[in-house]
Amino acid sequence: MPQCTCPHTKADSLPTDPSQMVSVEINGKRNGHTNGTTNGANGHSTPRDQQRRNPYAPRASDFLSNISNFSIIESTLREGEQFANAFFDTKTKIAIAKALDAFGVEYIELTSPAASEQSRADCEAICKLGLKAKILTHIRCHMDDARIAVETGVDGVDVVIGTSSFLREFSHGKDMTYITKTAIEVINFVKSKGIEVRFSSEDSFRSDLVDLLSIYQTVDKIGVNRVGIADTVGCANPRQVYDLVRTLRGVVGCDIEIHLHNDTGMAIANAYTALEAGATHIDTSVLGIGERVGITPLGGLVACLYAANPEYVKAKYNLPMLREIENLVAEAVEVNIPFMNPITGYCAFTHKAGIHAKAILNNPSTYEILKPEDFGLTRYVSIGHRLTGWNAVKSRVEQLGLKLTDDEIKDATAKIKELADVRTQSMDDVDSLLRVYHSGIQSGELEVGQKEALDRLLKAHRESQLGDNESASAPVPVVAAA
Numbered sequence: 001m002p003q004c005t006c007p008h009t010k011a012d013s014l015p016t017d018p019s020q021m022v023s024v025e026i027n028g029k030r031n032g033h034t035n036g037t038t039n040g041a042n043g044h045s046t047p048r049d050q051q052r053r054n055p056y057a058p059r060a061s062d063f064l065s066n067i068s069n070f071s072i073i074e075s076t077l078r079e080g081e082q083f084a085n086a087f088f089d090t091k092t093k094i095a096i097a098k099a100l101d102a103f104g105v106e107y108i109e110l111t112s113p114a115a116s117e118q119s120r121a122d123c124e125a126i127c128k129l130g131l132k133a134k135i136l137t138h139i140r141c142h143m144d145d146a147r148i149a150v151e152t153g154v155d156g157v158d159v160v161i162g163t164s165s166f167l168r169e170f171s172h173g174k175d176m177t178y179i180t181k182t183a184i185e186v187i188n189f190v191k192s193k194g195i196e197v198r199f200s201s202e203d204s205f206r207s208d209l210v211d212l213l214s215i216y217q218t219v220d221k222i223g224v225n226r227v228g229i230a231d232t233v234g235c236a237n238p239r240q241v242y243d244l245v246r247t248l249r250g251v252v253g254c255d256i257e258i259h260l261h262n263d264t265g266m267a268i269a270n271a272y273t274a275l276e277a278g279a280t281h282i283d284t285s286v287l288g289i290g291e292r293v294g295i296t297p298l299g300g301l302v303a304c305l306y307a308a309n310p311e312y313v314k315a316k317y318n319l320p321m322l323r324e325i326e327n328l329v330a331e332a333v334e335v336n337i338p339f340m341n342p343i344t345g346y347c348a349f350t351h352k353a354g355i356h357a358k359a360i361l362n363n364p365s366t367y368e369i370l371k372p373e374d375f376g377l378t379r380y381v382s383i384g385h386r387l388t389g390w391n392a393v394k395s396r397v398e399q400l401g402l403k404l405t406d407d408e409i410k411d412a413t414a415k416i417k418e419l420a421d422v423r424t425q426s427m428d429d430v431d432s433l434l435r436v437y438h439s440g441i442q443s444g445e446l447e448v449g450q451k452e453a454l455d456r457l458l459k460a461h462r463e464s465q466l467g468d469n470e471s472a473s474a475p476v477p478v479v480a481a482a
């Protein structure tokens with residue numbers, strides 16, 4: 001049964017490991033990522049004159065002047081527990097917390113200890129792990145929740161209450177006077193215990209701006225550590241995020257956190273914009289899991305920040321751990337890592353079309369802004385399909401240690417493309433063809449352009465292979481098909 005390895009196959013037959021693809025593993029063999037005389041923001045080579053002519057070319061210095069130090073509040077163990085599939089037992093929660101800590105996130109946010117007896121016990125257990133990351137728990141703006149939270153040993157409490165008319169009417173039913181009074185009481189209480197406290201307005205973007213700024217100012221005055229903006233329903237776009245964060249930056253002195261849902265796919269862009277506007281803390285979850293389609297994914301945010309300033313992000317986080325953390329969480333909530341996931345999607349570093357392959361082989365920076373090696377990953381060039389070019393084939397010829405001239409490689413490539421017009425050739429198919437071609441040239445049975453001689457040699461090779469397989473009772477090798 002032919003097995004398709006292309007990204008358009010059904011999810012259950014998709015490989016999750018790029019090395020299973022019909023592809024050639026390369027290291028940018030001719031050059032690797034080269035450093036030009038001027039570094040682009042992504043650390044890759046950028047011709048000096050290109051930057052002179054294009055003021056929009058990203059530069060690492062722009063990132064540093066717009067984004068000062070920031071912290072990730074990793075909420076897989078809070079928002080992520082609100083994902084439809086999530087059930088985290090204690091062991092899994094501890095494994096996730098330890099992995100996030102080793103990755104280097106600054107904060108780990110946990111479900112409210114008021115949610116259940118086990119939630120409380122798990123919160124206490126994670127606080128006792130002695131992690132470098134600060135441990136937060138997330139509670140309603142209510143003294144009962146606050147009293148339970150401060151007893152768990154957390155480093156801080158994230159307090160939230162809805163301020164939009166939707167939530168005031170249909171969720172908790174409280175007006176702004178009541179909300180403000182309770183917020184003051186809860187914040188003062190948590191502060192009196194000597195731990196961090198953050199106040200957030202749920203559904204900020206659909207809240208009245210005067211109400212919003214007024215409550216943020218009030219809590220800032222009484223010494224809250226952070227205020228939080230929450231795009232609870234994922235309705236905001238980058239411009240709105242920029243404007244609200246910027247406005248708030250001018251109104252409060254404390255740190256600003258932002259929590260962004262991904263209902264319209266803007267959670268990563270919104271997070272980056274929030275940082276540019278002055279936010280200091282970004283909420284993430286691994287793979288973005290959370291209510292509905294979730295929030296800003298940790299990996300996506302990291303990819304976006306790395307693209308802007310790789311050195312800064314590499315120094316801050318243990319990037320090669322990302323894949324392990326995503327696998328851990330994906331397994332825990334029984335989902336696959338999406339093929340188009342930034343960094344860890346199975347084709348994130350696979351280049352297919354001949355034009356791309358040639359340039360990538362010369363310098364990976366031509367078509368990559370993220371370096372797979374910085375994430376402990378490998379780049380691949382896919383060959384054996386009808387878009388293959390001779391430069392990619394040459395790279396494989398060299399890997400196989402065969403000696404062929406450029407004309408001979410072009411001739412062999414024409415045959416690969418002819419066969420790939422019927423079905424994509426597997427790596428084994430391509431390798432066999434190249435070996436047959438090479439031995440034909442060596443023995444003098446073949447010359448460039450002798451199509452019939454090549455067909456004869458390939459047919460003889462196939463027959464000898466079939467004979468071998470039959471005598472060994474081995475199954476016919478599974479090959480890739482388009």
Ligand SMILES: CC(=O)SCCNC(=O)CCNC(=O)[C@H](O)C(C)(C)COP(=O)(O)OP(=O)(O)OC[C@H]1O[C@@H](n2cnc3c(N)ncnc32)[C@H](O)[C@@H]1OP(=O)(O)O
Pocket residue numbers: 082112114115116139140141142160161162171172173202232291
């Ligand atoms: C946008 C977000 O993701 S916010 C975080 C969501 N997280 C959670 O909900 C944590 C898990 N939740 C739970 O285990 C439960 O909902 C609990 C323990 C918090 C509350 O459970 P219950 O008392 O059974 O209430 P229920 O969940 O039905 O309704 C929510 C209650 O909280 C109140 N409430 C809702 N939001 C808030 C808030 N931000 N601050 C204060 N009270 C609130 C509501 O008025 C309602 O109280 P009521 O029943 O007296 O009217």
Ligand SMILES: O=C(O)CCC(=O)C(=O)O
Pocket residue numbers: 079138158159160200201202203228229230231232233259261
């Ligand atoms: O506490 C917060 O800031 C965010 C709460 C939340 O999950 C949301 O509003 O979507």
Ligand SMILES: [Mg+2]
Pocket residue numbers: 079232259261290291295
């Ligand atoms: Mg949320």
